[in-house]
Amino acid sequence: MISILKYQFMQNALMAGLVVGVLCSVLSVFVVLRRMAFIGQGIAHAAFGGIALALLFNLDLYITTTVFCVIIAVLIGITSRKGKLSEDSSIGLFLTTSMALGVILLKLRKEYTTDLMGYLFGNILAVSRTDVIRLFVLGIIVLGFVIYYYRQLQFFTFDEEMAQVSNIPVKFLYYALLVILAVVIVLSVQIVGIILVSAFLIIPATVALLIGRHFLQVMLISIVVGVTSTLSGLTFSYYAGMPSGAIIVVTMFVIFSIVWLIRRFVWKKE
Amino acid sequence: MEKDEIIILKNVGFSYGDNVVLENINLTVEEGTILGIIGPNGGGKTTLLKIMLGLIEGYTGKVIVKCQFKNKSGGYHHNCMGYVPQHSKVNKQFPATVYDAVEMGLYGLTGFKGPTKEEKEHVNLLLEKVGIDKIKDCSINAISGGQLQRALIARALVGKPSVLMLDEPLVGIDQTGVMAFLKFLAEVKEKFDLTVVLVTHNFHAMTITADQVACLNKTIHFHDNPEHLSKEDIAKTYSCEYDAFHAHQPG
Numbered sequence: 001m002i003s004i005l006k007y008q009f010m011q012n013a014l015m016a017g018l019v020v021g022v023l024c025s026v027l028s029v030f031v032v033l034r035r036m037a038f039i040g041q042g043i044a045h046a047a048f049g050g051i052a053l054a055l056l057f058n059l060d061l062y063i064t065t066t067v068f069c070v071i072i073a074v075l076i077g078i079t080s081r082k083g084k085l086s087e088d089s090s091i092g093l094f095l096t097t098s099m100a101l102g103v104i105l106l107k108l109r110k111e112y113t114t115d116l117m118g119y120l121f122g123n124i125l126a127v128s129r130t131d132v133i134r135l136f137v138l139g140i141i142v143l144g145f146v147i148y149y150y151r152q153l154q155f156f157t158f159d160e161e162m163a164q165v166s167n168i169p170v171k172f173l174y175y176a177l178l179v180i181l182a183v184v185i186v187l188s189v190q191i192v193g194i195i196l197v198s199a200f201l202i203i204p205a206t207v208a209l210l211i212g213r214h215f216l217q218v219m220l221i222s223i224v225v226g227v228t229s230t231l232s233g234l235t236f237s238y239y240a241g242m243p244s245g246a247i248i249v250v251t252m253f254v255i256f257s258i259v260w261l262i263r264r265f266v267w268k269k270e
Numbered sequence: 271m272e273k274d275e276i277i278i279l280k281n282v283g284f285s286y287g288d289n290v291v292l293e294n295i296n297l298t299v300e301e302g303t304i305l306g307i308i309g310p311n312g313g314g315k316t317t318l319l320k321i322m323l324g325l326i327e328g329y330t331g332k333v334i335v336k337c338q339f340k341n342k343s344g345g346y347h348h349n350c351m352g353y354v355p356q357h358s359k360v361n362k363q364f365p366a367t368v369y370d371a372v373e374m375g376l377y378g379l380t381g382f383k384g385p386t387k388e389e390k391e392h393v394n395l396l397l398e399k400v401g402i403d404k405i406k407d408c409s410i411n412a413i414s415g416g417q418l419q420r421a422l423i424a425r426a427l428v429g430k431p432s433v434l435m436l437d438e439p440l441v442g443i444d445q446t447g448v449m450a451f452l453k454f455l456a457e458v459k460e461k462f463d464l465t466v467v468l469v470t471h472n473f474h475a476m477t478i479t480a481d482q483v484a485c486l487n488k489t490i491h492f493h494d495n496p497e498h499l500s501k502e503d504i505a506k507t508y509s510c511e512y513d514a515f516h517a518h519q520p521g
Contacts, residue, residue, distance in 0.1 A: 033364060151377040151384055158364045158374060165323050165353045166378035166429055209365060213409055218365045 004238050012132050013124040013191075013244070017230040019135040020188045023142055024200035025226030027184055029219050030177055032205040033157045039076060040201040042091035043182050044194050046072035049098035050186070051119050052105035062134070066186045072098060073182040077175055122193035122245030124234060135187055142180055149173065154215050191230075192245035200226065203252040210263045225255055273300040275336070276433060276465050277322055282331035284317055291317050294489050295331070299433070299482075304459060304466040306480030306496075308473055309507055313487040315469040319437055322467065323353055337432040352426025354436040357419045362411040368421045369406040372397060375428035393428055399461065400424045400454075415442055419451075423458065433465045434458075440472045448472065452479045473504075 004010045031040050050068030054061045072094050080087035106116070118126060146153065155163040156173045164170045181201075188197050204226040205218065212218035233248030240247070277299035284292040292314045299305050307315050320326045321333060337350035352375070366374075373393050376385050385393070397403040400420045405413055410421065419439060426434055439455075440448050452475055459466050470476060476483050477496040485492040485499070485507035492503040 033361070148382055151374075151380065151382075155374040155377045158361065158366065158371070159355065161320075161323075161325055161355060162353050162375075162425070163378065164325060165351055166375060168378045209363065212365050213367065214370060215365050 004235060008129075009125050009127070010234075010238060012127045012129060013234055014231060015132045016127045016135050016191055017124070017234045017244075017248075018227060019132075019139045020184075020191050020200070021227040021230035022223055023139055023184045024188055024197075025204040025222040026143070026146055026219060027177075027181055028201045028203070028205035028226070029208065029215075029222050030153065030157055031181070031201045032209065036177075036181075037198065037202050038088055038091050039073070039178070040181060040185065041198045042076055042095040043069050043073050043178075043185050044189065044197045045095045046098035047186055047189050047194055048102035048119065049105070050102075051189075052102035052109075056105045056109045062186065065189075066183055068098075069182040069186050070179050073178040074175060077178045081174070118193075119189065120193050120195050121243055122189070122191050122196065124191050124237075124244040127190060131187075131190065138183060138187060142184060145176065145180065149176075153177075157215075192248060196245045196249050199249040199252055203249075203256055204229075207252075207256045207259050210259050225252065229255055273302060275299065276301040277336070277467070278332075278334040279322070280332040280334075282318075282321060282329055282333060284314070284321065284326065284329040290488065292321075292329070292488060295486075297484055297490060297493060299465060299467060301432075301465050302463070303481040304455075304468060304479055305482045305484060306476035307467065307469045307484045307486055308471070308476050309486035311471075313507075315486055316437055318486060319435055319467065319469050323351055323435055335433075350431060351433045351435055352423075352429060352431035354419070354422045354426050354434065354439060356438045356441060357415050357422060358442060360410070360418060360422065362418075364410065366410050367407050368402055368410060368413065368417075369393065369397065371410055371421050372406075372424045372428055375425040379429060393424075396424045396428055400427075400458070416447060416451075420454075427458070427462055430462075431464070433467065434462075435467045435469075437469050438471065439468065440470050440475055448475055455479065 005014075031037055046069050047065050049072075050065030051061065053059065053068060054064035057064075076087075076090050076094055079085045079090040079093075085093070117123075152163070152168045153173060155166065155168055156170050160170050160174075185197055185201075188200060192200055204222040207225045208218040208221035212221050229251040230248050233251040234244050236242070236251070237244040237247040275298045277297075279295050279297040282292060282295040282297075283290070295318065307318065309315050317326060321329050322335070324335075335350060373385060373390070376389055376393070380386075380389065394403065394406075397406050400423055402417055402420045402424065405417060410418060413421070423434075423436075436455075439451065443451060455466065455468075456479065458464065468476075468480070477499070480496055482494065483492065483496040483499060484490055485503055487507045491507045492499055
């Protein structure tokens with residue numbers, strides 16, 4: 001472990017992995033309990049359109065992709081909440097259109113896009129110190145939001161209608177959650193890629209729900225699962241020379257399998 | 271003695287696109303009474319309940335709710351309404367104990383700082399009053415439907431509401447359970463000085479419990495004391511003869 005810390009790119013990767021692990025694990029509790037997994041996937045795929053737009057017009061990659069994904073996330077929210085389209089149809093519509101737009105925009109770009117695979121499957125080696133700082137700032141904002149609205153978010157996640165009747169600002173929380181999800185997904189794409197980011201938003205909370213009895217317990221266990229698998233996956237991928245995103249996701253799945261087996265055969269739920 | 275009206279609906283209508291769900295609804299709920307809303311499936315009962323709760327927008331007409339409700343600047347201390355959804359619709363996989371689920375009813379009032387010691391004691395007292403204090407540390411996925419329903423009622427009551435709204439609370443309960451639940455509901459109403467609005471399919475339960483009954487099928491076909499309900503009113507509401515309707519009622 002010590003030897004890999006000699007290299008700045010690995011220091012950056014581990015710090016970025018730590019922040020992404022924490023943020024995605026916290027959000028995964030809401031994504032799983034509110035059954036928003038498909039929304040997460042929709043936003044992640046929309047990132048492809050944003051990336052293509054930034055590459056074609058030489059715009060700032062993060063800002064362009066973030067703005068693009070936030071717009072798509074809010075559009076998914078508006079169309080599905082207003083009841084004009086079902087949520088999955090709405091996500092499917094924006095997901096596929098954004099991907100298609102991305103392909104067209106990249107085709108219009110005259111230069112060959114060498115780093116396309118990096119966007120699809122993540123490229124942890126490309127994380128710079130600026131990216132790490134950006135992630136830390138974002139991490140503080142997101143965690144601050146979750147801590148401040150912790151109880152309201154909990155009630156909103158459990159029962160949105162009763163929460164609304166009890167003066168919880170449900171619309172604000174819903175759209176805030178979508179915007180945060182979009183921003184976190186964009187920043188996570190560099191590490192784990194568009195295709196695999198969904199795992200970060202599903203597996204940690206799924207494991208935590210097998211163990212935790214209280215909402216706070218589930219959130220803390222989810223963070224432990226997310227951070228442990230991200231850091232161990234990154235370290236393993238460095239020594240094995242394997243793609244980091246894929247190794248992290250497989251590590252998460254191994255943790256899930258072990259916990260599930262223990263829950264099923266050794267420590268049965270009440 | 272005339273009672274004060276706590277909820278007033280004037281010419282309320284609602285449509286999903288071209289599908290008219292409710293039209294020309296004129297209804298009043300008197301303070302301290304139990305209003306039972308009965309009607310067939312798809313007759314608009316739950317939609318009407320949700321309009322009264324403020325959960326559905328885009329309706330026509332006017333809804334007036336006169337709760338003793340202080341706004342934020344006045345430091346509100348209780349909710350206007352408590353809502354008890356169908357217990358079968360609750361996400362039982364949510365990681366919460368019975369205590370956690372009930373305490374959540376306070377979160378709209380407590381904000382960032384969370385419930386005070388006194389408020390936590392109030393939750394415990396409420397759990398005792400609705401008879402679920404012994405299972406307060408059980409996960410909500412480990413308790414029965416009846417216990418979950420009591421927990422949902424406690425959650426609705428914890429914000430000290432003026433009106434309690436229940437959506438189909440009798441679904442999935444056998445006849446003995448229905449009678450026990452109605453007795454419990456009457457006790458809760460008295461103990462907490464509530465106005466109750468109850469949506470149900472169970473016509474017989476309503477004739478026993480409700481002070482007022484509203485028969486709803488798109489529009490109100492009857493609204494009065496259940497003793498005045500005639501076979502013709504039922505036939506109009508359910509679009510079938512009274513005997514056919516009676517044969518399909520529980521109990």
